[in-house]
Amino acid sequence: EFATPRAILTGHDYEITCAAICAELGLVISGSKEGPCLIHSMNGDLLRTLEGPETLEGPENCLRPKLIQASREGHCVIYYENGLFCVFSVNGRLQATMETDDKIK
Secondary structure (H helix, E strand, C coil), X not given: CCCCCCCCCXXXXXXXXXXXXXXXCCEEEEEECCCCEEEEECCCCEEEEECCCCCCCCHHHCCCEEEEEECXXXXXXXXXXXXXXXXXXXXXXXXXXEECCCCCC
């Protein structure tokens, strides 16, 4: 028997660089190379767009998500290539930011 996808998630214009699944909340959070992070339901519905803070100017400083982690309490932590951590609520509200010079893997 062949496996078939449960849902097809759309909305990114560029390749996906990171993703997290929060089964407790029924959410899939993904980030793309040149764009925002998106929150989808497990059924494939696009729910929210997570935009990083507007502290950086110009396309060469675009916030590129590198790592994503979601919690069952409804928080999403995103680490961007430039060393910026952002915490979002599941409703898409930016709650906190922190910059680091360390290389996070």
